[in-house]
Amino acid sequence: MSKPKPSSLKSSLRKSITQVYRARNGAVNNLWLVYSIKTNKDLILPSDRQLIHWLYYLETNHEVTSFDLAPEPILSKDDNETRATELDAIVTKRDGTIEWHEVKAGKKTNDPAHESQMRAQINAASLTRVSYHRFNDLDFEPHIKEAVRWIKAINFASAIRDQDHFACRTTLVMTIKELKSGKIQIILDNLNGYDISVVLGILVRLAIEGIVNLNLKDKTFGLQTRWEYRG
Numbered sequence: 001m002s003k004p005k006p007s008s009l010k011s012s013l014r015k016s017i018t019q020v021y022r023a024r025n026g027a028v029n030n031l032w033l034v035y036s037i038k039t040n041k042d043l044i045l046p047s048d049r050q051l052i053h054w055l056y057y058l059e060t061n062h063e064v065t066s067f068d069l070a071p072e073p074i075l076s077k078d079d080n081e082t083r084a085t086e087l088d089a090i091v092t093k094r095d096g097t098i099e100w101h102e103v104k105a106g107k108k109t110n111d112p113a114h115e116s117q118m119r120a121q122i123n124a125a126s127l128t129r130v131s132y133h134r135f136n137d138l139d140f141e142p143h144i145k146e147a148v149r150w151i152k153a154i155n156f157a158s159a160i161r162d163q164d165h166f167a168c169r170t171t172l173v174m175t176i177k178e179l180k181s182g183k184i185q186i187i188l189d190n191l192n193g194y195d196i197s198v199v200l201g202i203l204v205r206l207a208i209e210g211i212v213n214l215n216l217k218d219k220t221f222g223l224q225t226r227w228e229y230r231g
Contacts, residue, residue, distance in 0.1 A: 035158040037208045052140045053103050055147035062210040067091045076124030085120050098130040107137045146217050153204045153221040160201040168194045169202050176212055181228040
């Protein structure tokens with residue numbers, strides 16, 4: 001009697017965190033449990049590369065409205081053979097277009113070890129008429145510091161998860177529209193009647209929604225962080 005085929009790590013992401021650990025097969029990559037403001041879901045990311053990809057290219061990318069990090073396998077043909085292949089993300093853009101994302105280790109743009117999978121995915125993307133993007137360390141390295149700085153910011157939004165704070169949000173939006181730009185400290189000075197952690201949490205929500213830009217390129221999230229209303 002044949003043994004059942006073990007679950008892949010990607011398919012295990014659809015299940016419990018325990019199953020994700022079992023699917024690692026001795027891998028030593030970091031495993032990240034994060035909260036996505038954009039999708040209002042807890043996510044399990046199986047490596048540091050996946051974390052940077054999520055932070056920079058998905059969660060804080062104003063052009064992305066939603067994404068699925070554990071999509072069902074897609075059928076594609078490679079060298080006349082039909083095979084199932086698993087993507088790292090299916091992404092919906094603000095203009096309604098769909099992107100397929102694949103994340104790989106290393107800096108080779110055409111790694112022979114991944115060539116078969118790449119041809120199959122490119123072929124499937126072409127037939128489905130969606131954009132296809134492969135990411136490796138060359139794509140991630142310029143953005144690592146900025147992406148990691150978002151973790152602190154997102155934690156403030158995570159702390160008020162599922163809380164509306166409608167009055168605070170309304171006042172904050174009005175203040176941002178009036179001031180146009182500045183440092184976070186000036187926002188807090190104008191909303192001194194509200195809890196600081198709540199104001200910061202809502203500000204990060206507004207940044208993820210694309211209402212305001214937060215500049216985390218040069219320094220971590222804090223009172224001196226510069227922001228700008230996007231209009």
